[in-house]
Amino acid sequence: MITVQNLSKQYGQTKAVDDISFEVAEGENLILLGTSGCGKTTTLKMINRLIEPTSGNIFINGEDVTRQPAEILRRTIGYVLQNTGLFPHYTVGENIAIVPKLLKWDDKRIASRTHELLEKLHLSADFLNKYPNQLSGGQQQRIGLARALMADAPILLMDEPFGALDNITRAKIQDEFKELDELQRKTIVMVTHDVQEAFELGNRICIMDKGRMVQTGTPAELLFKPVNNFVKDFLQAQRLQLELKTVTLQDIWELLPPATDISGAEVNIRSTDNIWTAMELLKANNQQVLIIPSPANEPKTVTFEQLMTAYHQYQTTLPA
The missing domain is CATH 3.40.50.300 (P-loop containing nucleotide triphosphate hydrolases)
Known part of the structure; x- marks a missing residue:
């Protein structure tokens, strides 16, 4: 253009x-x-x-x-x-x-x-x-x-x-x-x-x-x-x-734990959303959220602590 x-x-x-x-x-x-x-x-x-x-x-x-x-x-x-x-x-x-x-x-x-x-x-x-x-x-x-x-x-x-x-x-x-x-x-x-x-x-x-x-x-x-x-x-x-705000849930997908009880996740978030958005949502709801749609249609749920653990593991793979 x-x-x-x-x-x-x-x-x-x-x-x-x-x-x-x-x-x-x-x-x-x-x-x-x-x-x-x-x-x-x-x-x-x-x-x-x-x-x-x-x-x-x-x-x-x-x-x-x-x-x-x-x-x-x-x-x-x-x-x-x-x-x-x-x-x-x-x-x-x-x-x-x-x-x-x-x-x-x-x-x-x-x-x-x-x-x-x-x-x-x-x-x-x-x-x-x-x-x-x-x-x-x-x-x-x-x-x-x-x-x-x-x-x-x-x-x-x-x-x-x-x-x-x-x-x-x-x-x-x-x-x-x-x-x-x-x-x-x-x-x-x-x-x-x-x-x-x-x-x-x-x-x-x-x-x-x-x-x-x-x-x-x-x-x-x-x-x-x-x-x-x-x-x-x-x-x-x-x-x-x-x-x-740059790293998405898809970027850390392999580091997130498998889904537990999907029925217990009352709040949804997109896999394309960033870590910051997920943090804000989890802090507000104080529970696990279901990530949708997910890569390969593999359902996953995440808590705030699990999200932070996966993100810190991801950081170790980044350039210094």
Whole structure:
């Protein structure tokens, strides 16, 4: 869906982005992760030409993005900012309808799509006549997402979309983000400096430093096969929690004990769920859970203690 070739952006003698290349498959969520000033936001803005590159090429569906006017390109790409970017003197309804009006949608179609998105984002239609400053931070962020999704563009760019929210609101919206069907069919490039967020939401993660791409890979590849000490050190402070959210029950399947009494397991969990999810479920229920569906249809039940034992055995097989 997106191909970036030898992309660079230079300001005077400073290279904000230095000869990077990557591809984003259709339906994939690629996270650009790194500290402030590493070039991730500049990279994102070059994709929809909010910033023009010094050199290099960007293709969307095989077509060079420079072959059409920038304003036309942007109407086909959703864009979400950290501070929502809502126009303060427009109502919520007017903010959401900006791109469809540019695309000459009729009022009936705009109203239908607006109410569809409000329902999916758990927002009341009562918000439509309010102004952004009358909403909470979480509500504003949902409205910003609704505006980006309104025209149903196949590509969504997100620049620190949850960075301005408090931790509780942020966690809730991240959970909604993962479950929202609207996003399951989008190709997403998202910028964050939050390691946990990157591992929660990304199919692949690109770690950047000083304008260059250091390593791109799945969360498991970054954790267990870092290309150098920079990547290893970047993740080290949160490594345990990252592992728990990356390793699945399938990964430790052979280390789990055989099933005991299946009828005694009142709670189910998927074998594709991660260790962290299983821990939270077991702590809340204080009993064994049944894992479904399981490899080779082999039923297994697990308690918290058995889960931890299997995970610690698995850790001994990992690279130091």
